[in-house]
Amino acid sequence: MSHTRHVPVMLQRCLDLLAPALEHPGSVVVDCTLGLGGHSEALLTRFPDARLIALDRDKEALRLSGERLAPFGDRTTLVHAVYDELPAVLERLEIPRVQGVLFDLGVSSMQLDEAGRGFAYAQDAPLDMRMDQSTGMPAAEVLNTYPPGELVRILRTYGEEKQAKRIVSAVVREREKEPFTNSARLVALIRDALPQAAKRTGGNPAKRTFQALRIEVNGELSVLERAIPGAVGALAVGGRIAVLSYHSLEDRLVKQVFAAGAASTAPAGLPVVPEEYQPRLKLLTRGAELPAEEEVAENRRAAPARLRGAQRIREDAR
Numbered sequence: 095m096s097h098t099r100h101v102p103v104m105l106q107r108c109l110d111l112l113a114p115a116l117e118h119p120g121s122v123v124v125d126c127t128l129g130l131g132g133h134s135e136a137l138l139t140r141f142p143d144a145r146l147i148a149l150d151r152d153k154e155a156l157r158l159s160g161e162r163l164a165p166f167g168d169r170t171t172l173v174h175a176v177y178d179e180l181p182a183v184l185e186r187l188e189i190p191r192v193q194g195v196l197f198d199l200g201v202s203s204m205q206l207d208e209a210g211r212g213f214a215y216a217q218d219a220p221l222d223m224r225m226d227q228s229t230g231m232p233a234a235e236v237l238n239t240y241p242p243g244e245l246v247r248i249l250r251t252y253g254e255e256k257q258a259k260r261i262v263s264a265v266v267r268e269r270e271k272e273p274f275t276n277s278a279r280l281v282a283l284i285r286d287a288l289p290q291a292a293k294r295t296g297g298n299p300a301k302r303t304f305q306a307l308r309i310e311v312n313g314e315l316s317v318l319e320r321a322i323p324g325a326v327g328a329l330a331v332g333g334r335i336a337v338l339s340y341h342s343l344e345d346r347l348v349k350q351v352f353a354a355g356a357a358s359t360a361p362a363g364l365p366v367v368p369e370e371y372q373p374r375l376k377l378l379t380r381g382a383e384l385p386a387e388e389e390v391a392e393n394r395r396a397a398p399a400r401l402r403g404a405q406r407i408r409e410d411a412r
Contacts, residue, residue: 101132101392101393101395101396102132102133102136102198103198103338103385103389103393103395103396103399104338104383104385104389104396104399104401105132105133105136107383107401108133108196108336108338108401109136109137109140111334111336111378111379111401111403112137112194112196112334112336112403113140113141114332114334115193115194115332115333115334115405116137116140116141116144116193116194116334117141117143118143119143120143120145121141121143121144121145121193121194122144122145122146122147122189122192122193122194123137123141123144123145123146123147123192123193123194123195123196124146124147124148124149124180124184124192124194124195124196124325124328125137125146125147125148125149125196125198126149126177126180126195126196126197126321126325127149127150127177127196127197127198127199128148128149128150128155128156128159128172129150129152129155129159129198130155130158130159130162131148131158131159131162131163133196133198134146134148134159134163134170135162135163137194137196138163138166138169138170144169144193144194145169145170145171146163146166146169146170146171147171147173147183147184147187147189147192148163148170148171148172148173149173149174149175149176149177149179149180149183150172150173150174150175151174151175151176151177151225151226151312152225152226152227153174153226153227153228156172156174159172160172171187176226176317176321177197177317177318177321177325178317178318178320178321178324180195180321180324180325180328181324181327181328184328191328191329191330191333192328192329192330192333193329193330193332193333193334194333194334194335194336195325195328195329195333195334195335195336196335196336196337196338197321197322197325197335197336197337197338198338199314199318199337199338199339199340199344200339200340200341200344217277218276218277218278219276219277220232220234220275220276220277221233221234221237221274221275221276221277221280221307222234223304223307223308223311223312224311224312225312230311230312231311232311233307233308233310233311234273234274234275236248236307236310236311237265237269237274237280237307238269238273238274242262242263242266245258245262245265245266246258246259246262248306248307248309248310249261249262249302249303249306251306251343252305252306252309252310252315252343253302253303253304253305253306253307253309254302254341254342254343255302255303255306257287257288257289260287260288260289261283261284261287261288261303263287264283264284264286264287265280265283268283277304280300280303281298281300284299284300284303285299285300305341309343314344315343315344315347318344318347318348319347322337322347322348322351322352323351326351326355326374326375326404326406327410329406330406331406331407331408331409332405332406332407333405333406334378334403334404334405334406335403335404335405335406336378336401336402336403337401337402337403338399338400338401339382339399339400339401339402340398340399340400341398345382345400345402348402349382349402352375352377352402352404353377355373355374355375355404356373356375356376356377356404357373358371358372358373359371360372369408372408373407373408374406374407374408374409374410375404375405375406375407376404376405376407377402377403377404378403378404378405379401379402379403381402382400382401382402383400383401383402384399384400384401385397385399
């Protein structure tokens with residue numbers, strides 16, 4: 095499979111956000127979500143003095159990106175790890191602080207395009223959805239074994255699916271006849287379960303359920319809750335972080351961590367704010383930046399993207 099179809103989202107803006115921290119010799123940048131290596135390749139090309147550490151939980155992504163990034167030689171270090179493991183990875187590599195961190199969250203182009211992975215609702219495939227197929231519980235097992243109340247919670251929380259109860263009732267009824275194995279049966283069930291009005295809005299009616307299952311299978315939000323603070327903690331003073339999110343749940347988490355870092359923690363009424371209470375982050379984006387209309391027209395996967403950036407402006411108080 096070629097990586098030529100893969101178009102990195104908001105690439106130029108990500109590079110520009112990180113640039114002031116990466117333009118000097120000896121800088122280290124971490125791509126926490128390597129995928130097919132589009133952002134990584136651009137980082138290595140734009141910043142010829144930078145070293146790249148790239149993480150991915152998907153071994154196939156690491157293999158394909160390894161081929162793509164081979165021309166950059168020993169400037170790249172690829173690591174099989176989930177992005178909340180970043181502090182441990184840096185410790186193992188004896189890198190105390192880094193100058194740049196990039197996250198491109200969600201499911202990669204490769205995972206969507208490989209039919210057998212079961213991420214895409216548009217083609218029939220085994221209901222797997224694991225980003226790392228060597229570990230964890232596939233989506234079929236979640237559908238077939240979770241109690242109804244837990245399934246409703248997942249669909250509502252992670253998929254923001256208003257018809258969660260209706261869909262889960264149908265799932266429970268059907269799984270008693272025969273366990274779920276493939277995506278087409280689930281897509282058909284969702285179509286049948288939803289009222290007409292719900293089918294007329296928001297694209298494919300299975301989209302929200304598939305998102306919810308994927309987030310549950312991969313523990314994406316709990317991983318992200320640990321990963322963003324861990325990445326901020328890994329930044330040197332002057333270092334920058336850029337995060338691309340693809341749904342409101344991810345974006346909200348990123349926004350909360352950045353906002354907390356950019357706020358003073360001083361008790362009210364202090365005439366002079368001591369340094370340990372000063373903000374440790376400066377926000378680089380006003381709210382979340384959206385992709386340009388031209389980019390969305392060329393790459394429909396960019397449509398839901400939200401980009402936030404921040405700069406580390408002081409050390410933590412000791």
